[in-house]
Amino acid sequence: MNITIKKQVFTLHPYGSLYWKDRNILLISDLHLGKIxxxxxxxxxxxxxxxxxxxxxxNELLDLYQPQKIIFLGDLFHSTLNSExxxxxxxxxxxxxxxxxxxxxxxxxxxxxxxxxxxxxxxxLQIDDFLLTHHPMETDNLFNFCGHIHPxxxxxxxxxxxxxxxxxxxxxxxxxxxxxxxxxxxYTLKPSTNDKVYVLTPNEVIEVNxx
Numbered sequence: 683m684n685i686t687i688k689k690q691v692f693t694l695h696p697y698g699s700l701y702w703k704d705r706n707i708l709l710i711s712d713l714h715l716g717k718i719x720x721x722x723x724x725x726x727x728x729x730x731x732x733x734x735x736x737x738x739x740x741n742e743l744l745d746l747y748q749p750q751k752i753i754f755l756g757d758l759f760h761s762t763l764n765s766e767x768x769x770x771x772x773x774x775x776x777x778x779x780x781x782x783x784x785x786x787x788x789x790x791x792x793x794x795x796x797x798x799x800x801x802x803x804x805x806x807l808q809i810d811d812f813l814l815t816h817h818p819m820e821t822d823n824l825f826n827f828c829g830h831i832h833p834x835x836x837x838x839x840x841x842x843x844x845x846x847x848x849x850x851x852x853x854x855x856x857x858x859x860x861x862x863x864x865x866x867x868x869y870t871l872k873p874s875t876n877d878k879v880y881v882l883t884p885n886e887v888i889e890v891n892x893x
Contacts, residue, residue, distance in 0.1 A: 683880060683886065683887040683888070683889070685852075685880075687812075687825055687857070688810075688811050688812070688825055690702065690703075690704050690705075690810075690812075691703040691704060693747075694850055694880055694887040695743065695746075695887070696882050696883060696884060696885060696886055696887055697739050697742075697743060697862065697882075698710070698711070698848065698850075698859060698860040698861065698862045698882060699743050699859075699862065700827065700850075700857070700859055701743075701747045701749065705751075705809065705810075706747075706748075706749050706750040706751070707749055707750065707751045707752075707753055707809075708743060708744070708747055708749040708751070708752045708753070708779075709753050709755060709814070709827060709859065710740075710743075710752065710753075710754050710755065710859075710862045711754070711755035711756060711757070711816075711828070711829025711830075711859040711860070711861065711862060712755070712756065712757045712786070712829045712830065712832060712859075712860075712861035712862055712863060713736060713754060713757065713758050713759075713861075713862045713863040714757055714758075714759070714788065714861070714863040715736065715758060715759045715766045715767070715769070715770055715863065733766055733769060734769070736862075736863055737769060737773050739862070740773070741773075744777060744779065749779055750779065750780070751779055751780045751781075751782065752779050752780070752781050752782070753781075753782045753783075753784065753807070753814060754781070754782070754783045754784065755784050755786070755814060755815070755816055755827065755828060755829040755859060756783075756784050756785060756786025756787070756788075756789060756815075756816025756817075756828075756829050756830060757786035757787065757788040757789060757816065757829065757830070758783050758786070758789060759788070759789060759791050761788060761790060763791060763795070767791070767795070771799060774799045774800075774801065775799070780800075780802075781799075781800075781801045781802070782801070782802045782803075782804065782807065783796060783801055783802070783803045783804070784804055784805070784806060784807055784814055784815060784816050785803060785804070785805055785816060786816035786817075786829070786830060787816070787817075787830070789803075806819075808824065811823070811824055811825060812824060812825050812826075812827060813825070813826045813827070814826075814827050814828070815827075815828045816828060816829055816830050817830050818830065818831065818856060818858060819856075820855065820856065821855065824855075825855050825856065825857070826855060826856040826857070827856075827857055827859065828856065828857075828858055828859070829858065829859045829861070830858075831851070831858050831869050831871065832848070832860065832861040832867060832868045832869050833848065833849050833850070833851040833858050833860060833868065833869060833871045834846050834847055834848045834849055834860075834868035834869065834870055834871070835847060835849050835851075835870065835871060835872075835873070835879050835881065835890070835892060836870055837881070837890065837892075846868065846870065847881045847882060847883075848860040848861070848868050848881070848882045849871075849879050849880055849881045849882060850879070850880040850882075850887070851871050851873070851877065851879060852877060852878040852879070852880070853876070853877055854876050858871075860882060872892075873892050873893055874893065875893055877893070879891075879892055
């Protein structure tokens with residue numbers, strides 16, 4: 683699904699990524715690498731196959747868009763180093779794209795580890811009229827791309843059925859990306875009159891009106 687913001691075209695993918703066509707940049711938020719291994723270590727019955735699934739999705743997006751640059755909007759790695767770091771290390775060395783990480787609240791891995799992989803780490807980043815952050819940030823003149831919230835909405839049916847679905851949540855000057863990682867959890871948001879919601883389905887992104 684394509685949307686236009688400030689005369690720039692962006693593609694919303696069902697995996698939760700945002701492709702900035704005019705800049706040839708792929709934006710991804712809240713991958714939370716290491717969380718699956720952390721859960722498994724603490725006795726949660728999560729299949730080990732979920733770990734490579736994140737990288738399979740990443741590679742599929744790289745093949746699809748062929749971006750020049752990947753920008754992670756925070757919470758790339760869930761906490762301290764564990765075995766999943768070696769998956770990330772290997773993946774970075776196999777791709778050609780420049781990687782930038784905008785620090786999130788979970789990004790506590792020492793910067794030296796990222797520097798060794800030539801991954802640039804910053805607090806925030808402005809490109810043209812767009813401000814890229816991890817936490818949502820309201821500004822007067824810049825449109826904000828962010829993550830952190832792991833947004834979802836509730837869709838209700840006539841028979842009191844309901845679905846909780848991850849989404850891109852758009853305010854007049856902000857777009858909150860869904861969490862990209864497997865088993866990251868979500869937080870329900872309720873749109874106001876000027877908000878737009880783009881829900882994720884297995885094969886497409888669909889705009890829904892919940893106001």
